[in-house]
Amino acid sequence: MAPTKKERKTRSALHDVVTREYTVHLHKRVHGTAFKRRAPKAIKAITEFAQKSMGVKDVRISPGLNQAIWSRGIKSPPRRVRVRLDRKRNDDEGAKEKLYVLASVVEGVTNFKGLETVVVEAEE
Numbered sequence: 383m384a385p386t387k388k389e390r391k392t393r394s395a396l397h398d399v400v401t402r403e404y405t406v407h408l409h410k411r412v413h414g415t416a417f418k419r420r421a422p423k424a425i426k427a428i429t430e431f432a433q434k435s436m437g438v439k440d441v442r443i444s445p446g447l448n449q450a451i452w453s454r455g456i457k458s459p460p461r462r463v464r465v466r467l468d469r470k471r472n473d474d475e476g477a478k479e480k481l482y483v484l485a486s487v488v489e490g491v492t493n494f495k496g497l498e499t500v501v502v503e504a505e506e
Contacts, residue, residue: 399481401468401502405494406431408451409461417457424451424459428485436469436483444486464488466502 411427412420425443428451432441451459468484491497 399469399471401466402435403464403466403488403500403502404431404435405497406463406465407461408459408463412459419456421452421456421459428463428465432465432467432483432485436467438469438479438481438483440472440479440482442482442484444484446489447485447487450487462494464491464494464497 406428408424408427412423415423425448428447429441429443433439447463447465450463454460464487466486466488468486469481470484472480472482
């Protein structure tokens, strides 16, 4: 008998409206990049990180996070940044995806030693 194909159950992110906090190490992601491209590359790296970790293509960067990355200019974005990723439902009628991720900065973090990924409880 020929082996039958196993059906994989793909886990949908649709039911998982969740908020997590991550520390993103930007220094290793922009290392070796030309000075005038470092901050834009850091923003793209955060977007890519959010897509991989949350499983959603639609990532929106909050103005506060953008300002935190660009606070020291184009040449020297912060080495690490604490990011809160919010996976939310997309209520737009013509939306391609049913979920989106809102990336925002966690204020007040100065020391990144010992910080791990944290699931934040819903504040609604």
